[in-house]
Amino acid sequence: MEELKKQLIELLKDQQLIFGDDLFENINLDIYEKPKKELAIKFVQDETIEKNKELNLIGLTLEEFQKAENLEELNSLISNCQLCPLGKTRNKFVFGVGNPNANAMLIGEAPGADEDLQGEPFVGRAGKLLTDILKAINFTRDEVYIANILKCRPPGNRDPLPSEMETCMPYLLKQIELIKPKVILCLGRIAANGLLNKKLTLSALRENVYDFYGIKVVVTYHPAALLRNPNWKKGCWEDVKKFRKLYDELTA
Numbered sequence: 001m002e003e004l005k006k007q008l009i010e011l012l013k014d015q016q017l018i019f020g021d022d023l024f025e026n027i028n029l030d031i032y033e034k035p036k037k038e039l040a041i042k043f044v045q046d047e048t049i050e051k052n053k054e055l056n057l058i059g060l061t062l063e064e065f066q067k068a069e070n071l072e073e074l075n076s077l078i079s080n081c082q083l084c085p086l087g088k089t090r091n092k093f094v095f096g097v098g099n100p101n102a103n104a105m106l107i108g109e110a111p112g113a114d115e116d117l118q119g120e121p122f123v124g125r126a127g128k129l130l131t132d133i134l135k136a137i138n139f140t141r142d143e144v145y146i147a148n149i150l151k152c153r154p155p156g157n158r159d160p161l162p163s164e165m166e167t168c169m170p171y172l173l174k175q176i177e178l179i180k181p182k183v184i185l186c187l188g189r190i191a192a193n194g195l196l197n198k199k200l201t202l203s204a205l206r207e208n209v210y211d212f213y214g215i216k217v218v219v220t221y222h223p224a225a226l227l228r229n230p231n232w233k234k235g236c237w238e239d240v241k242k243f244r245k246l247y248d249e250l251t252a
């Protein structure tokens with residue numbers, strides 16, 4: 001019975017991935033209903049700074065981490081973060097991994113169980129598939145930078161809450177500011193809608209190349225979804241070829 005329930009949840013997640021949230025009632029999309037925030041990479045909004053000063057649970061304000069001059073410094077400033085409830089339930093803080101000067105960056109939604117244990121994004125089966133996908137377009141993991149919107153695992157691999165994404169997003173933006181990638185590949189609908197502040201289905205998101213403060217953004221499937229639905233690999237292949245082509249054009 002428990003196994004059947006698990007399978008049903010995975011099936012519904014996959015349907016949601018393809019068709020979006022319209023199939024679902026009772027889902028909190030507050031973050032997407034808000035007017036588009038000016039997520040300037042250089043500056044976070046004063047309002048957010050004030051909010052987080054109030055939530056200054058670890059003696060760190062957003063202003064302080066904004067001063068980090070490199071990824072190492074940023075990591076050490078934020079790795080004890082407790083600004084949302086996930087700080088209490090994580091095993092390991094998952095900052096990101098790869099080339100700090102990468103021209104290509106990959107962004108997922110949140111750490112899963114393996115990532116939470118190892119402190120590295122995209123490990124385990126989905127991580128291995130991502131490594132293979134990268135290899136197929138002539139990238140090694142060391143060449144690119146891989147990170148998630150959330151740095152801590154949502155319990156039970158549930159979807160990140162809008163409030164968690166909103167709280168954690170400034171860290172990712174600071175990472176992007178420091179790395180200065182030319183092209184970003186978003187892995188999955190949640191990561192793409194989160195980064196681009198949109199409310200689209202994965203099919204719609206995959207149709208376009210987006211401009212994120214001058215950085216080109218391509219969207220494809222999350223590798224965990226590809227493991228459940230190998231039929232989607234063909235579509236993913238088209239997406240990553242587009243990603244590689246853009247990278248080649250922008251770095252020529």
Ligand code: SF4
Binds near residue numbers: 081088
């Ligand atoms: S998920 Fe982000 S905001 Fe929440 S505790 Fe972890 S690092 Fe902090």
